[in-house]
Amino acid sequence: MGGLRAELWRFGYGSRSGDKWAGRGGPALPILIPYPRFDIGDWRGWRKWGRITAVLKTRHEISALDAPEKFREALARWFGTNGKDYPWRRTRVPYEVLISEVMLQQTQIATVLGKGYYTRFLAVFPDVETLAVAEDAPLLKAWEGLGYYRRARMLRETARAVVAEYGGEFPTGLEDLMRLPGIGRYTAGALRAFAFGLPAVVVDGNVSRVLSRLMDCAEPIDDGVGIKRVWGWAADLADAERPSVYHAALMELGQSVCRPGVPDCLACPVSGFCKASAPELLPIKRGKVSITTVDEHALWLRDGAGRLLMHHESGKRRTGLWKLPIREFTEVQHLPLLTEQRYAITRYRVTLRVYDGNAAESACQLTTGDAWVEPDEVSVLAMAAPFRRVVEEWLSDF
Numbered sequence: 001m002g003g004l005r006a007e008l009w010r011f012g013y014g015s016r017s018g019d020k021w022a023g024r025g026g027p028a029l030p031i032l033i034p035y036p037r038f039d040i041g042d043w044r045g046w047r048k049w050g051r052i053t054a055v056l057k058t059r060h061e062i063s064a065l066d067a068p069e070k071f072r073e074a075l076a077r078w079f080g081t082n083g084k085d086y087p088w089r090r091t092r093v094p095y096e097v098l099i100s101e102v103m104l105q106q107t108q109i110a111t112v113l114g115k116g117y118y119t120r121f122l123a124v125f126p127d128v129e130t131l132a133v134a135e136d137a138p139l140l141k142a143w144e145g146l147g148y149y150r151r152a153r154m155l156r157e158t159a160r161a162v163v164a165e166y167g168g169e170f171p172t173g174l175e176d177l178m179r180l181p182g183i184g185r186y187t188a189g190a191l192r193a194f195a196f197g198l199p200a201v202v203v204d205g206n207v208s209r210v211l212s213r214l215m216d217c218a219e220p221i222d223d224g225v226g227i228k229r230v231w232g233w234a235a236d237l238a239d240a241e242r243p244s245v246y247h248a249a250l251m252e253l254g255q256s257v258c259r260p261g262v263p264d265c266l267a268c269p270v271s272g273f274c275k276a277s278a279p280e281l282l283p284i285k286r287g288k289v290s291i292t293t294v295d296e297h298a299l300w301l302r303d304g305a306g307r308l309l310m311h312h313e314s315g316k317r318r319t320g321l322w323k324l325p326i327r328e329f330t331e332v333q334h335l336p337l338l339t340e341q342r343y344a345i346t347r348y349r350v351t352l353r354v355y356d357g358n359a360a361e362s363a364c365q366l367t368t369g370d371a372w373v374e375p376d377e378v379s380v381l382a383m384a385a386p387f388r389r390v391v392e393e394w395l396s397d398f
């Protein structure tokens, strides 16, 4: 089985636009693959595709666990020419690495980069000391748009502990790092690898997927046994000599090549080490989280002086943030609908409906936390993204 020989293991009707092997519109047609020999493998699920998708993959030759040095070398070589230049890859400052890691935990790279969140946050809070003494309002404002605001407050807790317990210098030991508030096994490993260049094990969602495919793992990777198994493989393969390059490369492989759904195995630098015969079906997870749909009804109301009625949150989820006042549907159903926004948060799919309170003749009852805000003050308040979009659109129109 030579390395040049390719194996056709999936041949179906695909609907993903941009697939290298996909037909463009019209009825599906078979593809002739210009390889001298190929095997047709597992056919399960081929009908789920609307256009032709064929994934070619070099045959598995050796397990990464049996040749870890070669595996790391192949990965590092690929990363040398394909690695992306992110701002957090240019720094070794632990504080800056920490900010990027926490931002990227629940937010896409494109969002963090494209909207300048990372550089803007560092401009406001350039070091651990500044963050440790940050007030709530500027902290939430600097985090605005990233969602999951608890992360910002937890970062401040971490900064306070680093200042109080270590004089502003991050510890380097795994145990010491994991004792800091908000720092778990993943973040501690990332700090060791990316900031200190020390041996580490770093497993995020991308790495879990890559490893489950490399090992052709047919068991769930998100239960206790599966998590332990994946971290075990990660530890066995980790490069102690070049931890920063190795971990960045493995993560990037998961983001750009061994991506969710159908991976680009032909472009994969480690396909010879990969045992997966149906990688698009991996990883196996224990069942999906059930999605709950929620309707939110908000009031758009301005007084005679042009001030906007806003609400300062004090509940658990978005404490300290501002939003439009939320009302029961029965209180606003008689009002004209102004606009709708849809957004997702954890397992919730929310439809935010905003009603024109100025269309009503009766006075509106204010509730605790409601406040009239001058239009030019609205922009400096920290506000969750869906409300910000409504306010920006409609404030200029009224």
Ligand code: SF4
Pocket (backbone or CB within 6 Å): 057, 210, 213, 214, 257, 258, 259, 263, 264, 265, 268, 269, 270, 271, 272, 274, 275, 276, 279
């Ligand atoms: S590691 Fe991922 S991209 Fe590479 S060959 Fe295996 S399944 Fe394909």
